[in-house]
Amino acid sequence: MMSKTRYQLHWITAVMSVLRTLREMIVPILILVFANGINDTGKWYLDYLTFIIFGFSIIVFFVTGIIKWKRYVYWFEDDELRIEYGLFVKKKRYIPFDRIQSLDYTEGILHRPFNLVKVSVETAGGSASLKAEAELTAITKDAANVIEKEMAEAKKRKVQSVTIDDEFEEEFEVASEPPTKKIFTMSGKDLLVLATTSGGVGLIISGAVIFLSQFADVLPIEWAYREVSGFIKSGLLIVAIAVFLVLLIIWGISVAMTFFAYYGFTVQIDYEDIVITRGLLEKKRITVPLNRVQSVRIVENPFRKLFGYANVVIDNAGGGITGEGAKINLLPIVKRKAINTPLQELFPELILDEPTNQLPARSKRFYYRIEFVWMVPVIAALSYFFFPFGLFSFLIIPAVISWGLWHHRSAAYEIKGNQLTMRFRMFSLQTVYMMKKRIQSMEMKQNYFHRKRKVATVSAAVKSGMGAFYAQVKHMEEEEAEQILAWYEPAREAVVEGVLEVEQ
Amino acid sequence: MRRQPINRISEKGLRVWRLYGIIQTFFVLLVAIGAGVLAYIFEWSWYIYGIAGIIVIAYAYLFVYLFPKIKWLRWRYEVRESEIELQHGLFIVKRTLIPMVRVQHVDTSQGPILRKYNLAGITISTAATNHEIPALIVEEADELRSRISTLARVADDDV
Numbered sequence: 001m002m003s004k005t006r007y008q009l010h011w012i013t014a015v016m017s018v019l020r021t022l023r024e025m026i027v028p029i030l031i032l033v034f035a036n037g038i039n040d041t042g043k044w045y046l047d048y049l050t051f052i053i054f055g056f057s058i059i060v061f062f063v064t065g066i067i068k069w070k071r072y073v074y075w076f077e078d079d080e081l082r083i084e085y086g087l088f089v090k091k092k093r094y095i096p097f098d099r100i101q102s103l104d105y106t107e108g109i110l111h112r113p114f115n116l117v118k119v120s121v122e123t124a125g126g127s128a129s130l131k132a133e134a135e136l137t138a139i140t141k142d143a144a145n146v147i148e149k150e151m152a153e154a155k156k157r158k159v160q161s162v163t164i165d166d167e168f169e170e171e172f173e174v175a176s177e178p179p180t181k182k183i184f185t186m187s188g189k190d191l192l193v194l195a196t197t198s199g200g201v202g203l204i205i206s207g208a209v210i211f212l213s214q215f216a217d218v219l220p221i222e223w224a225y226r227e228v229s230g231f232i233k234s235g236l237l238i239v240a241i242a243v244f245l246v247l248l249i250i251w252g253i254s255v256a257m258t259f260f261a262y263y264g265f266t267v268q269i270d271y272e273d274i275v276i277t278r279g280l281l282e283k284k285r286i287t288v289p290l291n292r293v294q295s296v297r298i299v300e301n302p303f304r305k306l307f308g309y310a311n312v313v314i315d316n317a318g319g320g321i322t323g324e325g326a327k328i329n330l331l332p333i334v335k336r337k338a339i340n341t342p343l344q345e346l347f348p349e350l351i352l353d354e355p356t357n358q359l360p361a362r363s364k365r366f367y368y369r370i371e372f373v374w375m376v377p378v379i380a381a382l383s384y385f386f387f388p389f390g391l392f393s394f395l396i397i398p399a400v401i402s403w404g405l406w407h408h409r410s411a412a413y414e415i416k417g418n419q420l421t422m423r424f425r426m427f428s429l430q431t432v433y434m435m436k437k438r439i440q441s442m443e444m445k446q447n448y449f450h451r452k453r454k455v456a457t458v459s460a461a462v463k464s465g466m467g468a469f470y471a472q473v474k475h476m477e478e479e480e481a482e483q484i485l486a487w488y489e490p491a492r493e494a495v496v497e498g499v500l501e502v503e504q
Numbered sequence: 505m506r507r508q509p510i511n512r513i514s515e516k517g518l519r520v521w522r523l524y525g526i527i528q529t530f531f532v533l534l535v536a537i538g539a540g541v542l543a544y545i546f547e548w549s550w551y552i553y554g555i556a557g558i559i560v561i562a563y564a565y566l567f568v569y570l571f572p573k574i575k576w577l578r579w580r581y582e583v584r585e586s587e588i589e590l591q592h593g594l595f596i597v598k599r600t601l602i603p604m605v606r607v608q609h610v611d612t613s614q615g616p617i618l619r620k621y622n623l624a625g626i627t628i629s630t631a632a633t634n635h636e637i638p639a640l641i642v643e644e645a646d647e648l649r650s651r652i653s654t655l656a657r658v659a660d661d662d663v
Contacts, residue, residue: 440606440630440632444600451597463630467632489601
């Protein structure tokens, strides 16, 4: 029989929950304190009202944190992971081991000193249950191993009961588990390139701007303005140096952030799973079962392409709607030339050739024509109202046309066996590799002008998390589009197979 | 040229769309009357009445007569042994192919207006996408729903 001991989380859970609430409260506290200020009304309880409220709520949070931690128990029974929790309403969640896709581990700063991990239980997550996952906020690594052991044992029991029926056929498979194999690691230089070319820099700047705008009332703007105007007068060189220094600092922060998040990034293959580990302060381990991967995308950001780099993203069935787990950055940065080796090792059946079929010349116009709808009135208005300089707005036309032509030239597609490759550009160039059995539905779209010119748009939907990712090649040859649809159509395939069977 | 799917949606669906159009036009009309009253009170120029009238008439023509007709003429579907094919769209003609093995579940739904006309809509869901056939006779919809769910076998390996 199975053990039915009920396990508790580590007490640090309570501390974490309090800290988390505090972190969420810090902005409201600051705003309230600054908004109210400390004014003297003569009555002390009015002066310190905000502080009293917050002090009181902190005590409440502390108590509820402890109760929540005390109430949270998990145990194993009937090949299920069972969890019981809840502050006022007792909730129970039973997750069968079969349904568990993977256990993801995170080690935060608070986990480290106690040798703890946060375990996120990822389930297959049918479309009906939006959140079947469970999260064990802090347990010891030994306890985490116990879960894995219980899971493995449960699976073994299942296999054994099968093998007894099937006359010991599958027993060997259980015994021979290949060791984990390292597929990909990131070097320090890669980390630098990743930090420099990612959106992190922009994020920090916008973060700083938002932060400053929040406190615009409090900050001595006028004084700063006077200082700055005086400063600018003091010489262009000094201003340039200052700007350079600021950019350097921002870059440094971005590098540091990337470094913390992606330090020691490794991709391993562990039997049937891809295991991704990363992080310095907060160590993360994500498991993606290979058969849950829906599509492989090579994304080439123009900046990265400049240095010969690209990144690889996979769409994963399961996980949240847009949260982590849907779209996974498999290789955050990798030399374009070095992409094939790790990908081929992970997905041997994938044909990683560049798609060769490009679009016909007559579909060029569709890539920029629609833009004229907004362009013409904008240009007309600008030219009229800002007469001499407004004429410069005519430069929008060549810009939009070349943008369109860039997209037209980037688009491509290819069918090879059971694989459809589509390439298209938003800002980054994306090459999507999809197996036929992973495509959920396919659509061909045509408007009146498309039909006249015999072009069509084809879009294929693959599951990504709870939602869908649509890969589409716009304005392609109508005939080719129909061929792709025919390739996708199961009936035709069945007919072809039927013919073959008859011949045999 | 690719063959069009065979089946059409119910002719009563056209009437339902017209009804929707009439209801929408009614609201546009209310707004137009509001504008007219304001123009009268504040003595705005007379062409406000003209513009309001033209908008209402154009709206009624497009949404009660023209668009439902085009939409209905365009709407076609076909449920074959191993796939479902849909064709629809007003300005953009969309042709969708859903393999049976991808179908997760089928729902029929019916609002008050559809119920009055003994119609129902069908929603076909795959793991990632939803597709709708808007108006079918209830019996036909029920039959189609059960047919699709028998044909749809959930493949083990794929999601």
